[in-house]
Amino acid sequence: xxxxxxxxxxxxxxxxxxxxxxxxxxxxxxxxxxxxxxxxxxxxxxxxxxxxxxxxxxxxxxxxxxxxxxxxxxxxxxxxxxxxxxxxxxxxxxxxxxxxxxxxxxxxxxxxxxxxxxxxxxxxxxxxxxxxxxxxxxxxxxxxxxxxxxxxxxxxxxxxxxxxxxxxxxxxxxxxxxxxxxxxxxxxxxxxxxxxxxxxxxxxxxxxxxxxxxxxxxxxxxxxxxxxxxxxxxxxxxxxxxxxxxxxxxxxxxxxxxxxxxxxxxxxxxxxxxxxxxxxxxxxxxxxxxxx
Amino acid sequence: xxxxxxxxxxxxxxxxxxxxxxxxxxxxxxxxxxxxxxxxxxxxxxxxxxxxxxxxxxxxxxxxxxxxxxxxxxxxxxxxxxxxxxxxxxxxxxxxxxxxxxxxxxxxxxxxxxxxxxxxxxxxxxxxxxxxxxxxxxxxxxxxxxxxxxxxxxxxxxxxxxxxxxxxxxxxxxxxxxxxxxxxxxxxxxxxxxxxxxxxxxxxxxxxxxxxxxxxxxxxxxxxxxxxxxxxxxxxxxxxxxxxxxxxxxxxxxxxxxxxxxxxxxxxxxxxxxxxxxxxxxxxxxxxxxxxxxxxxxxxxxxxxxxxxxxxxxxxxxxxxxxxxxxxxxxxxxxxxxxxxxxxxxxxxxxxxxxxxxxxxx
Amino acid sequence: xxxxxxxxxxxxxxxxxxxxxxxxxxxxxxxxxxxxxxxxxxxxxxxxxxxxxxxxxxxxxxxxxxxxxxxxxxxxxxxxxxxxxxxxxxxxxxxxxxxxxxxxxxxxxxxxxxxxxxxxxxxxxxxxxxxxxxxxxxxxxxxxxxxxxxxxxxxxxxxxxxxxxxxxxxxxxxxxxxxxxxxxxxxxxxxxxxxxxxxxxxxxxxxxxxxxxxxxxxxxxxxxxxxxxxxxxxxxxxxxxxxxxxxxxxxxxxxxxxxxxxxxxxxxxxxxxxx
Numbered sequence: 027x028x029x030x031x032x033x034x035x036x037x038x039x040x041x042x043x044x045x046x047x048x049x050x051x052x053x054x055x056x057x058x059x060x061x062x063x064x065x066x067x068x069x070x071x072x073x074x075x076x077x078x079x080x081x082x083x084x085x086x087x088x089x090x091x092x093x094x095x096x097x098x099x100x101x102x103x104x105x106x107x108x109x110x111x112x113x114x115x116x117x118x119x120x121x122x123x124x125x126x127x128x129x130x131x132x133x134x135x136x137x138x139x140x141x142x143x144x145x146x147x148x149x150x151x152x153x154x155x156x157x158x159x160x161x162x163x164x165x166x167x168x169x170x171x172x173x174x175x176x177x178x179x180x181x182x183x184x185x186x187x188x189x190x191x192x193x194x195x196x197x198x199x200x201x202x203x204x205x206x207x208x209x210x211x212x213x214x215x216x217x218x219x220x221x222x223x224x225x226x227x228x229x230x231x232x233x234x235x236x237x238x239x240x241x242x243x244x245x246x247x248x249x250x251x252x253x254x255x256x257x258x259x260x261x262x263x264x265x266x267x268x269x270x271x272x273x274x275x276x277x278x279x280x281x282x283x284x285x286x287x288x289x290x291x292x293x294x295x296x297x298x299x300x301x302x303x304x305x306x307x308x309x310x311x312x313x314x315x316x317x318x
Numbered sequence: 319x320x321x322x323x324x325x326x327x328x329x330x331x332x333x334x335x336x337x338x339x340x341x342x343x344x345x346x347x348x349x350x351x352x353x354x355x356x357x358x359x360x361x362x363x364x365x366x367x368x369x370x371x372x373x374x375x376x377x378x379x380x381x382x383x384x385x386x387x388x389x390x391x392x393x394x395x396x397x398x399x400x401x402x403x404x405x406x407x408x409x410x411x412x413x414x415x416x417x418x419x420x421x422x423x424x425x426x427x428x429x430x431x432x433x434x435x436x437x438x439x440x441x442x443x444x445x446x447x448x449x450x451x452x453x454x455x456x457x458x459x460x461x462x463x464x465x466x467x468x469x470x471x472x473x474x475x476x477x478x479x480x481x482x483x484x485x486x487x488x489x490x491x492x493x494x495x496x497x498x499x500x501x502x503x504x505x506x507x508x509x510x511x512x513x514x515x516x517x518x519x520x521x522x523x524x525x526x527x528x529x530x531x532x533x534x535x536x537x538x539x540x541x542x543x544x545x546x547x548x549x550x551x552x553x554x555x556x557x558x559x560x561x562x563x564x565x566x567x568x569x570x571x572x573x574x575x576x577x578x579x580x581x582x583x584x585x586x587x588x589x590x591x592x593x594x595x596x597x598x599x600x601x602x603x604x605x606x607x608x609x610x611x612x613x614x615x616x617x618x619x620x621x622x623x624x625x626x627x628x629x630x631x632x633x634x635x636x637x638x639x640x641x642x643x644x645x646x647x648x649x650x651x652x653x654x655x656x657x658x659x660x661x662x663x664x665x666x667x668x669x670x671x672x673x674x675x676x677x678x679x680x
Numbered sequence: 681x682x683x684x685x686x687x688x689x690x691x692x693x694x695x696x697x698x699x700x701x702x703x704x705x706x707x708x709x710x711x712x713x714x715x716x717x718x719x720x721x722x723x724x725x726x727x728x729x730x731x732x733x734x735x736x737x738x739x740x741x742x743x744x745x746x747x748x749x750x751x752x753x754x755x756x757x758x759x760x761x762x763x764x765x766x767x768x769x770x771x772x773x774x775x776x777x778x779x780x781x782x783x784x785x786x787x788x789x790x791x792x793x794x795x796x797x798x799x800x801x802x803x804x805x806x807x808x809x810x811x812x813x814x815x816x817x818x819x820x821x822x823x824x825x826x827x828x829x830x831x832x833x834x835x836x837x838x839x840x841x842x843x844x845x846x847x848x849x850x851x852x853x854x855x856x857x858x859x860x861x862x863x864x865x866x867x868x869x870x871x872x873x874x875x876x877x878x879x880x881x882x883x884x885x886x887x888x889x890x891x892x893x894x895x896x897x898x899x900x901x902x903x904x905x906x907x908x909x910x911x912x913x914x915x916x917x918x919x920x921x922x923x924x925x926x927x928x929x930x931x932x933x934x935x936x937x938x939x940x941x942x943x944x945x946x947x948x949x950x951x952x953x954x955x
Contacts, residue, residue: 391857
């Protein structure tokens with residue numbers, strides 16, 4: 027079958043593009059429409075109310091509280107994951123017996139389904155059983171079991187830890203990719219020039235890795251923002267709404283409080299934040315090297 | 319069959335015009351070499367003939383057919399790439415068969431064609447190996463085999479030998495030349511190495527900045543260059559190019575030239591067109607190998623041997639250490655002068671070339 | 681490059697910490713799943729099991745639809761992977777090799793797909809699927825998984841195609857291949873590691889998907905493993921043994937899969953370009 031040359035590219039990308047448009051763009055449009063109505067529960071219809079949902083949401087402290095939590099969530103995850111990933115990637119970039127196995131299996135925590143991650147840590151951190159609390163009490167660090175999911179601030183930190191535990195290996199691999207692309211002779215030349223390991227890191231590794239790190243930070247941020255299942259399954263946004271990030275708020279509003287349109291409005295606003303961030307970030311990443 | 323005609327070909331990449339406008343005729347069965355420095359457009363030209371690039375204007379005809387818009391596969395040609403471009407996941411036999419399979423040749427015929435091509439190139443024992451198991455020279459042969467198998471009217475070679483070591487290069491040069499006489503196909507060969515051009519070509523096309531400086535048989539280009547560029551490009555080591563002043567005319571119509579760098583005056587240099595009006599500053603060209611024994615007639619010059627390169631059978635004398643204004647002479651004496659010696663050598667005016675201010679041959 | 685003793689020790693320390701951080705939790709889970717209930721909730725956690733029982737596994741398999749859930753996940757994940765590859769390979773190739781109007785813009789637009797909170801699509805998609813009668817169907821899950829995996833898949837494949845020397849494609853063009861044939865016979869075999877990486881990525885993310893599955897699937901028969909599993913655990917009040925057995929069993933398929941193709945996945949990620 028001979029497809030004319032100028033149509034060929036579109037035949038190649040067409041199916042994928044149409045699929046994405048149908049599955050992502052169309053629902054997004056629907057979400058926007060939904061947010062301009064007053065739909066309560068799924069399947070029902072509502073009247074047009076224009077921007078009133080948005081007005082209500084934007085003056086609602088609950089919304090801003092969640093937005094704030096999402097921000098902290100994203101930052102905390104970024105810091106923890108980047109640190110862990112950097113250390114791990116640097117270590118895996120060396121050569122030692124078993125390095126290939128290590129590189130393959132570092133992603134063990136990422137390939138495991140989120141539910142399983144949740145269950146594992148729910149058990150490990152539980153206050154009636156588990157491993158962490160017994161160990162803490164045995165070694166005398168605490169007298170009573172720590173409510174890892176019951177205490178507001180600790181719950182948030184625990185979730186950040188669990189989420190990072192799950193995701194950092196993936197980031198590690200991508201960082202490793204960036205590291206392996208740095209030619210070995212640069213290090214050798216530097217070491218002949220008398221540079222020690224720290225100098226080699228700060229003068230060669232860091233500058234050459236920086237672009238990759240930038241991209242990973244952006245991607246990581248987008249991914250962390252979206253995390254829903256870990257939070258929902260462990261704390262459902264609690265205790266006392268201390269872990270109710272925006273995705274959790276949206277889910278709750280739509281499926282628990284039966285205020286679909288309001289949830290859609292929050293979702294659209296969250297999309298705007300995220301898109302804005304992504305656009306700004308990619309522009310900042312694409313700036314010419316002299317500006318760095 | 320197999321002749322190529324380029325008319326009015328031009329090409330730009332973005333805002334840069336690499337080929338302003340070019341015409342060229344290649345006869346069937348010829349071995350033509352495109353040669354020139356990097357960036358002269360020789361590869362671009364080859365790729366346009368292959369159909370991998372489109373000219374901005376002009377037409378390309380192969381075997382009398384206008385192929386300017388035709389797909390590469392429809393042009394009845396085959397190409398050998400600088401990096402061989404063998405399919406890494408297929409073995410040698412499959413690599414050679416692929417093009418025939420695309421042309422929907424029946425299996426039995428394909429196997430026959432591959433077998434005979436393999437025999438010509440002496441790679442029959444390698445048929446089951448993958449490219450990564452072959453040496454550079456072997457890969458090159460497979461690449462050529464892949465081209466032969468399609469029995470094209472026109473072969474294109476894009477710097478095929480530049481990735482080989484020196485000895486292998488000489489060997490492959492002979493092989494390709496042998497191939498040409500056996501197959502009597504038209505071959506267009508691109509290289510930046512003027513030695514390859516001189517030894518292999520029926521005709522050489524010298525290119526600079528997208529413009530054809532001269533086309534002709536190797537000996538033509540050597541003995542009768544049209545301009546400064548060709549004179550300096552062809553021949554190794556490079557022709558000496560010296561400043562000269564025309565002071566008058568001889569009775570024969572030759573020019574009388576003063577060459578201060580050699581402390582010469584009144585050197586009689588014949589012109590292409592006798593009695594043509596020239597005067598003033600010119601460039602005098604003299605090949606290193608044209609310096610003679612002082613006794614053989616002509617004028618005598620004295621060179622200060624600053625650097626001596628001894629190649630065994632001959633030696634190059636450099637009259638200064640800087641490359642730019644060194645005067646190079648080739649001598650074949652068994653007994654070499656010592657560094658720092660002063661050497662007397664002969665020059666004949668009729669061995670010299672004169673070039674005007676614009677580089678054209680006088 | 682030689683490392684001093686100090687750095688070797690530092691490297692060792694880092695590696696041991698990483699191994700502990702990653703493997704220790706799994707160790708406890710696996711060993712816990714075969715411990716007697718009494719030992720599991722004992723005050724002193726034991727590194728090595730003092731007891732042995734398979735009761736938790738027995739309970740898990742017999743008293744629930746667990747096998748059904750696993751089967752559903754297998755079907756959905758496999759289908760998602762196949763469809764993603766079918767769509768992403770030509771697209772990745774076209775975005776790299778072919779030139780057409782709007783190529784760069786479209787490409788960046790695809791990557792922007794990850795700037796969506798997936799939650800924002802959940803609500804309308806639920807409504808759309810309801811209208812189309814796709815609720816409670818595995819097809820719905822496949823569609824969702826493909827949509828989320830496609831941008832990454834296209835991105836990865838594009839950079840893999842980019843790493844193939846252009847001369848090989850030109851040789852194929854000269855050999856007379858139509859673009860689809862060139863893609864099939866030459867390009868795809870050469871990007872096999874990339875394809876493996878994308879396949880593993882898609883399979884794993886499909887296997888793991890929870891949110892959409894929990895909302896879209898209503899009946900037990902169609903439920904995939906993550907949702908089913910969390911349902912079982914919720915049902916039986918804090919039966920740690922059961923939970924640990926379930927977790928261990930849920931790990932099994934992905935770990936086995938990864939044991940076979942993990943190499944390629946890592947090679948694919950580390951060799952594929954990061955933009």
